[in-house]
Amino acid sequence: MAISNTTNRILNFSAGPATLPEPVLQQAQVDLLNIGGSGIGICEHSHRGPVFDQVINDAVANCRTVGNVPDEFEILFLQGGATLQFAMIAMNFLLDGKSADYLDTGVWTTKSIAEARKIGNVHLAYDGSLTNYDHCPVDTELDLHEDAAYLHYCSNNTIYGTHFTAVPKTDSPVICDMSSDMFSRPIDWSSFDMVYAGAQKNLGPSGVVLVIIRKTMLEKCPDSLPLLLNYNAVAKKGSMLNTPPTFGIYLMGEVFKWILAEGGLQAIEKHNVHKAGMIYHALDSCDGFYTVFSQKQSRSLMNISFKTHTPELDALLIEEASSRGMSGLKGHRNLGGLRASVYNAFPVEGCAAFSEFLQTFAANH
Numbered sequence: 001m002a003i004s005n006t007t008n009r010i011l012n013f014s015a016g017p018a019t020l021p022e023p024v025l026q027q028a029q030v031d032l033l034n035i036g037g038s039g040i041g042i043c044e045h046s047h048r049g050p051v052f053d054q055v056i057n058d059a060v061a062n063c064r065t066v067g068n069v070p071d072e073f074e075i076l077f078l079q080g081g082a083t084l085q086f087a088m089i090a091m092n093f094l095l096d097g098k099s100a101d102y103l104d105t106g107v108w109t110t111k112s113i114a115e116a117r118k119i120g121n122v123h124l125a126y127d128g129s130l131t132n133y134d135h136c137p138v139d140t141e142l143d144l145h146e147d148a149a150y151l152h153y154c155s156n157n158t159i160y161g162t163h164f165t166a167v168p169k170t171d172s173p174v175i176c177d178m179s180s181d182m183f184s185r186p187i188d189w190s191s192f193d194m195v196y197a198g199a200q201k202n203l204g205p206s207g208v209v210l211v212i213i214r215k216t217m218l219e220k221c222p223d224s225l226p227l228l229l230n231y232n233a234v235a236k237k238g239s240m241l242n243t244p245p246t247f248g249i250y251l252m253g254e255v256f257k258w259i260l261a262e263g264g265l266q267a268i269e270k271h272n273v274h275k276a277g278m279i280y281h282a283l284d285s286c287d288g289f290y291t292v293f294s295q296k297q298s299r300s301l302m303n304i305s306f307k308t309h310t311p312e313l314d315a316l317l318i319e320e321a322s323s324r325g326m327s328g329l330k331g332h333r334n335l336g337g338l339r340a341s342v343y344n345a346f347p348v349e350g351c352a353a354f355s356e357f358l359q360t361f362a363a364n365h
């Protein structure tokens, strides 16, 4: 069952690639064929020509405006997904025999730790596996080293549906994987030295990664690194060392324009609190029929991981939801259960419909 009569689109709760803003997709349909009246589609333009020049310059400028990104930071577009960042961060900054503090809050940080260990010393400053990753730690739970090369953590754990409500306090540079909550709320840049995000949740299509990095960090990147793995080399060439992912950068730029049209990150955050709030309220108000995976204080606004009493009921919920035009609700294979991902572009009406459905399902079963 489609939720839109004009586009036949259904409600897509996928964790990523995920729902993108409809106005962006509509504009992309036009620009794929002929962008800006140039007679050539966005994917067909040379990355060295004036049309793409404008696209990437606008994307950087709009990213800066959306995120209120200070001049001390460079905005980069890279490839290789967030996963390549796990290795690149260590290659660029885990130097001189130092160790880096890592917070393990779930599958993605576990992977980032494994990659960093191939390059240098990792100090596990927080081990969330001991509590089955059911929350994000507060500062008193952390065992940070004073002279760490950096602290790496993930602000939103896509699989477990947990998020940090504050940036961990440390004197070391802070590097954050924001893949699943980038630009879902304003960012206090004084707390960060580098943030990165694979695009395919809140920013655009897969195949492009947004990196926002303090310029002083770039001075640390070793010249011995292959160029494409060296942040400083990428920055010097304006993310165009080689042919960049032109469509991904274009679409991200359109998403930035959309965020601005929606009223910016403060307005987006308000929407997100409201949207996730409706779903959590439904889950909490069914007399224990549902269990939310995350402890209350860490509940993510982007990914809502939960379950019913039995795997059979979980499967039935997915089946009934599917017949109502709701897809992508199966939980990650590591966790099981169910997961509703409601990123920036997921419609508020969809959250309302899902909340109602959750309550009806609980009443019927």
Ligand SMILES: Cc1ncc(COP(=O)(O)O)c(C=O)c1O
Residues within 6 Å of the ligand: 016, 080, 081, 082, 083, 084, 108, 154, 156, 157, 158, 159, 177, 178, 179, 180, 198, 199
């Ligand atoms: C928080 C987080 N970090 C990293 C990744 C890996 O991203 P990619 O597939 O772009 O390498 C994901 C993917 O879902 C994620 O959710």
